[in-house]
Amino acid sequence: xxxxxxxxxxxxxxxxxxxxxxxxxxxxxxxxxxxxxxxxxxxxxxxxxxxxxxxxxxxxxxxxxxxxxxxxxxxxxxxxxxxxxxxxxxxxxxxxxxxxxxxxxxxxxxxxxxxxxxxxxxxxxxxxxxxxxxxxxxxxxxxxxxxxxxxxxxxxxxxxxxxxxxxxxxxxxxxxxxxxxxxxxxxxxxxxxxxxxxxxxxxxxxxxxxxxxxxxxxxxxx
Amino acid sequence: xxxxxxxxxxxxxxxxxxxxxxxxxxxxxxxxxxxxxxxxxxxxxxxxxxxxxxxxxxxxxxxxxxxxxxxxxxxxxxxxxxxxxxxxxxxxxxxxxxxxxxxxxxxxxxxxxxxxxxxxxxxxxxxxxxxxxxxxxxxxxxxxxxxxxxxxxxxxxxxxxxxxxxxxxxxxxxxxxxxxxxxxxxxxxxxxxxxxxxxxxxxxxxxxxxxxxxxxxxxxxxxxxxxxxxxxxxxxxxxxxxxxxxxxxxxxxxxxxxxxxxxxxxxxxxxxxxxxxxxxxxxxxxxxxxxxxxxxxxxxxxxxx
Numbered sequence: 001x002x003x004x005x006x007x008x009x010x011x012x013x014x015x016x017x018x019x020x021x022x023x024x025x026x027x028x029x030x031x032x033x034x035x036x037x038x039x040x041x042x043x044x045x046x047x048x049x050x051x052x053x054x055x056x057x058x059x060x061x062x063x064x065x066x067x068x069x070x071x072x073x074x075x076x077x078x079x080x081x082x083x084x085x086x087x088x089x090x091x092x093x094x095x096x097x098x099x100x101x102x103x104x105x106x107x108x109x110x111x112x113x114x115x116x117x118x119x120x121x122x123x124x125x126x127x128x129x130x131x132x133x134x135x136x137x138x139x140x141x142x143x144x145x146x147x148x149x150x151x152x153x154x155x156x157x158x159x160x161x162x163x164x165x166x167x168x169x170x171x172x173x174x175x176x177x178x179x180x181x182x183x184x185x186x187x188x189x190x191x192x193x194x195x196x197x198x199x200x201x202x203x204x205x206x207x208x209x210x211x212x213x214x215x216x217x218x219x220x221x222x
Numbered sequence: 223x224x225x226x227x228x229x230x231x232x233x234x235x236x237x238x239x240x241x242x243x244x245x246x247x248x249x250x251x252x253x254x255x256x257x258x259x260x261x262x263x264x265x266x267x268x269x270x271x272x273x274x275x276x277x278x279x280x281x282x283x284x285x286x287x288x289x290x291x292x293x294x295x296x297x298x299x300x301x302x303x304x305x306x307x308x309x310x311x312x313x314x315x316x317x318x319x320x321x322x323x324x325x326x327x328x329x330x331x332x333x334x335x336x337x338x339x340x341x342x343x344x345x346x347x348x349x350x351x352x353x354x355x356x357x358x359x360x361x362x363x364x365x366x367x368x369x370x371x372x373x374x375x376x377x378x379x380x381x382x383x384x385x386x387x388x389x390x391x392x393x394x395x396x397x398x399x400x401x402x403x404x405x406x407x408x409x410x411x412x413x414x415x416x417x418x419x420x421x422x423x424x425x426x427x428x429x430x431x432x433x434x435x436x437x438x439x440x441x442x443x444x445x446x447x448x449x450x451x452x453x454x455x456x457x458x459x460x461x462x463x464x465x466x467x468x469x470x471x472x473x474x475x476x477x478x479x480x481x482x483x484x485x486x487x488x489x490x491x492x493x494x495x496x497x498x499x500x501x502x503x504x505x506x507x508x509x510x511x512x513x514x515x516x517x518x519x520x521x522x523x524x525x526x527x
Contacts, residue, residue, distance in 0.1 A: 064436055065399055065443040067499060068450040072472070072506040075453045079465050082458060120458050188508035191473045192466075216462055 074109040076193045077148075077173070077186065081109075082117050084169060084184060085127065085146050087210035091167050094145060099125035102141070104132045104159065105150035135159050144168060149182070156180040167206045178221055183207070187218060194218045251285035254292060263295045274316075283323040287333055290316035294336055303347055305365035314340055314373055334377055341373035348390070355397035357407075357416060363394065388430030392437045395423035399444045402451070420444050428482075435489050442483035442499060449475035449506070476506045492523060 085101055099122040103110040110131040120127045122145075132138045135158045138147065145168065149156050152174030160170055160181020170182045177185030178198045183205070185196050196219035202209050214220065250273050257266035270289050279285045293313035302309055317333045317340075325333060348366035351359055367390055371383050398420035407413035424441040427434065449472040456468060480503050487496040501516035 064495060065396060065440045065447075066403075067443050067495075067502060068447045070450050070454065072450055072453055072476075072502075073508065075456060076465070076469060079456045079460055083462055083465075087462075116457050188510075191477065191507040191509065192469045193508055212462055216466065 071108040071112070073193060074106065074112050077109055078112040078116060080186070080193070080195065081113065081146065081148055081171065082120070084171065084213060085122050087213050088169060089208035089210070090145055091206045094143070094167055095123065095125065097125065098128040099123075100128045100130060100142065100144040100146070102130050102132055102138060102144035102147045103150075104135060104138055104147065104155070106148070107131060109148070109150070135162070138162070146171065148172075152177060152180060156182060165205065169202070169207055189218055197221065249285070251279070251282065251288045255288045258288070258292055258295065263292055263299060266292045267296060281323050283320045283325040284329065286316045286320035286323060287325055287329045290314075290320060290333065290336060294340060297340075297343075305344070305362065305369050310340055310343065314369075318376060337373050337377060341370045341377075344370040344373070349393075352390070352393045352397050355394075355401065357401060357412070360394060360419065363390075384430045388427045388434065388437075391423045391427035391430065392434065392440070395420050395427060395437070395444070396440055398423060399440065399447070402444075403447070417444070417448050433489065435486050438482040438486035438489075439496060439499070442479040442481075442486065442503075445475050445479035445482075446499070446503060446506070449473075449479070473507065476503055479503055480507075494520060494523060497523070 081101060085099060101113065103113065110129060113129045117127060118129055130141065130144065132141065135149070135155050138144070138159060139162055143166070147159060147163070147168055148171045149159055150173060152172060156170075156172050156174065156177065157180045163170060169184065171184045171186070172178075172180070172182035173186040174180070174182075175187075178196060181201075183198050183202045187194055187196055195217055197209060197214065197217045198221040199209055199214065200221065250270050254266040254270035257263070257269065267289075270285065270292065273279060274285055274289050290313050293309045293316055297307060297309035297313055300309060314337060317337050320333055321330065344366045348363050348370065351363045351366070367387070371387075374381055374383070398416050401407070401416050402413065402420065407416055421441065421444065424437055424444065427437045428441070431437065452468055452472050452475075456465060460468070480500075483496060483499045483503055487493070487500055490496060497516050497520050501513050501520065504510075504513035504516065
């Protein structure tokens with residue numbers, strides 16, 4: 001089992017080509033022979049490469065499997081964000097125009113959202129998913145209904161201060177996210193992604209958190 | 223004593239002619255062997271097959287040996303395949319009969335070599351089927367491997383096939399995993415059956431060879447990738463309840479993957495692919511600190527290179 005059948009792709013091909021080449025070249029001029037030689041060498045190299053590719057496929061079979069590189073947490077978080085956008089209610093003044101979902105500092109999450117949810121609608125509003133490198137860039141952008149901030153600490157606090165009093169659902173993924181102004185914060189519970197909600201702060205901002213979202217929260221503040 | 227040179231020469235010629243002219247040999251076995259030497263294997267079988275089972279040949283090891291070679295060559299000529307290829311099976315049976323009845327030393331050695339060749343032909347065929355694996359061919363592969371084992375055991379009853387069987391299971395595990403990756407399963411039931419088969423083969427491989435790095439790593443990867451595949455089914459139609467359910471299933475798979483990945487890592491602590499595997503698994507399990515610890519190790523190894 002360990003010794004798989006041997007493969008001899010290159011040698012016989014090359015030797016027969018060379019033999020044929022010599023026979024052919026015997027009747028030709030030196031320059032023609034040179035061209036023919038180069039042509040056949042290119043063909044031979046191609047055939048050797050094909051042979052090695054096949055061999056490589058055999059060897060690959062003996063090696064280890066490839067790990068799926070997808071960002072698992074972002075796939076889950078993207079769906080949560082879609083539900084947070086679709087299952088809560090914003091003041092009527094914010095229910096016109098596009099529904100903006102801003103992602104600060106997580107390109108992978110933005111890519112998944114754009115791919116899977118980019119063309120969807122929230123109520124009657126077209127969902128727009130926008131990526132920002134940092135909080136500063138966000139401040140220069142138009143109003144966003146939902147902001148997800150990957151970073152905690154000062155960045156999160158800065159965003160929270162910037163949107164103070166506005167009906168913006170700020171979401172974080174930090175151990176102290178709610179303390180720094182987020183309304184919803186992702187937490188890990190038994191190796192799963194869950195979330196906690198500061199419902200009091202949400203109501204202060206005229207955001208009505210849906211029952212479905214409330215019912216799945218692991219912690220409600222207060 | 224006066225020697226007549228002409229008579230002596232004639233005698234020598236007759237002896238040589240008798241020895242050289244195989245077609246004039248006395249027994250059907252010898253005549254069949256002579257036909258075989260001329261490449262007339264079908265005629266050789268027609269000559270010997272009707273008589274080989276008769277009482278006269280029951281104890282004639284040489285005849286069974288010749289019949290074995292005829293079947294073996296016919297097997298090669300016909301390009302037979304499959305565990306029940308008739309010429310190959312008959313060849314093995316005839317050689318085994320010859321060895322039972324008794325052969326001269328040279329024939330005994332040749333019979334053993336021929337059986338080894340036939341055994342390996344089953345083996346090569348099994349490997350070929352794994353390499354070009356199609357769903358549902360596992361029974362045929364194991365039937366071929368079983369023939370290989372049976373023949374080799376008849377030659378060497380003390381031989382152990384645990385390592386080879388373990389390798390075969392590992393290859394089959396990987397073949398099933400590759401089938402899953404290709405996205406060829408028609409529906410979720412087929413996909414689950416292929417996944418279960420992959421895991422079953424990897425576990426069987428580990429029973430035979432518990433310390434095999436590749437099997438441990440591949441088992442972990444297959445479990446992890448299955449979890450990721452399920453996660454990827456999440457879209458805008460997925461309800462919160464379904465999302466929680468999918469998470470439960472995935473986390474269970476990721477947790478199962480952790481153990482074999484740790485076992486593989488324990489064997490080769492500096493190997494980047496297992497460190498990356500552990501980093502990714504802990505990340506998928508929302509264990510950020512552990513994931514970060516492996517990330518730091520990877521960075522340390524890379525910076526030392």
